[in-house]
Amino acid sequence: MKKTSLIASILFLIQLAFSQNYNAGFKSLQLKDSTRIYKPNTKVTDSLHYRPVDLDIWYPSKEKNEKPLIFKDLFSLFEKRAVTYQDNDDFSGMTEELAQFYVAELGAGTDGKKLLDVKTSTYLNPKPIDVKHPVVIYMAGFNGMGFENYKILETLAQNGYLVVSIWSVGRYPGNMTNKMEDMMEQVYDAEFAINYLTNNKLVNTDFKNLGLIGCSWGGMSAAVFAKRNSQVKGFVSLDGTETHYFGENEEDDGYLQEIYDTNLLLPTKQNLDYLYLESGDKLDEFTPEKEFHYYKQLETKNYYLRFANSQHADFTSIPSILKFTKSAVKIHNEIQSLTLAFLNKSLNQQNNFDILWKDISSLDYTKIQPFEIAETSELTIDFSGSILDRQTNQPLPYVNIGVLNQDIGTVSDLNGKFSLQIREEFKNDTIRISSIGFKPVEVLIRNIIQKEKSVTYKLEEAVSELDEMVITAKSFKKRTLGNKSKSKFVSTGFSYDQLGAEMGVKINIRKNPTLVDAFNFNISYNRLSAKSIFRLNFYSVKNRKPDINLLKDNILVTIEPKQTGNVTIDLKPYDIVLKDDIIVTLEWVESKGENNKGEAIFFSLGILNSGTLYKKSSQSKFKKHSSMGVGFNIDVRH
16 A cells, blocks of 8 residues: 655655755846847837847845745736737736636635735845856746746755746747747747856856756747757656647647657657656546657656646646645645755755655555556547428528537538537437527437438427516616626637637526626637637526526627627617526637637636636536636626
8 A cells, every 4th residue: 555645745844954055046137139039020129129038047045135025026027027028918917917816716715915925935136155056947837937836946946056947938929829939939048048147157057967847838848948958967847748648629739749740859869867747637538539748758767757636736836835725735845845856866966866756656646657548449420411490491500519518519500501520439429409499409329320421400499498577667777797807817718619619607696587788798819810700698507507598599799800808799689587697608609711720719807706617519518617707797777
């Protein structure tokens, strides 16, 4: 039987107590790389013409200031740089709003101040010690910075390391993507940092003794950096995307496959020490089609460890410093301890890693065997047809067709036609066909296989679910119910190809009856090339999830390409009267043209206890997508 984490925790505390020889100093540098153009088609005098590079540096010092920094001091750099990198948007207030977002997403309340006020053990600008430091480059996660893992970075500084954090920010206007070109900007930033620090001697450094840490998307950048820079001796990946399981998101799959198909990684040619620490929930909700596993392709002796009870967020410091759960604190302590011990071993400082590794890798919730992908059939069933109104024999547009309770579905077009590709493993499942105002139809997929795979279904009209109400003449009070967020910074939405996907929030109806005048939402970000059609849905609530669609008509919302800002839909002509709480959603039903890979539309998020509900396709289950609520609200009278 495996041991508990008691011994590991004791070893961790002993290691920190006896190895923290210094105070952690911090300084931030605002630099420019004049070999790269950042903002195209600008003059040299433009402040954004050349690539801005901001470096956050943790380093060892014998001194310390009167007060250590608080988390807000590190986190607010994110807002300052957003203002610098993107010159067309107002980012004031971003620090407080994003802190609220982090706290709410973890389910730790809605008070962002509890995060911003956390005291660090880092001091601003003390004098560095005058000895040569081994160097660690930290590659931050997607649009991340050193604040996300400052506990690890300051611990390394306390143990004699110079740590240089490289922000993850792509090409102009500074919105990171999974595209190879944006990823390479972080790699170039790291190489610029080494050259700058080598030439300017701000701190006594040993760049021949170089370690790497990559967090999440920064793991890919770190792996590419390691291939390009042979002086890297040790590489720690914190749930990095240099390992990827294909099949959950087509867009991400495409971008990552493009990187893997190049010579940017070549793990079989690497000669470095490598430690991959992986979260345990990656394959909870899907079966991958294939994988690219960096660790499995390395030919040198390296280490892999999966924390089976962890989530991706546990590989940053934030759940730990918020003390979100005892498990989150414990896991991050162990990650921190392993990272320090591994780099000590790789960079020839000392070797207590083997003892620590033996203990932590034998815990009940850790596994040293990587995920194994079960072999599944690649055979698919092509299923297409038409949907008609049984009474009129006319085609029905915007009908939902999909595998019941699975993330496989589509929507019929204006002519009632649809096509769907289904993996053979679902042949014993059920296809469900449903539309507002019509009775749903369910068909066993195996019965479809035995017949023609191009079929016609006729739907029978259903009685409206909205009860008739008599509204007496009286003086109405006007209110806006729901989430009124118009945030520019915190948002959620749909990728370029997610027809049939749907998201929404619960809205509490305070009075019976309540008349609905309008539906409102805010588009914070929109790079779609095609005009998009969304359907507005009002559902009754059952077990906190959408149940019956209460509307009797298709209420369609048209979004123009690149359109952003507040949108109001007049609902007075539909005579919608509510008497109970509802869930309001937007469902993407049509694109008037082609959207390109990587394009997306996002709606504002805000603090709302019920959170955002989301489903990936027409007949899949609604799931809680975010602890924050998407900014949907209704204007009402009662």
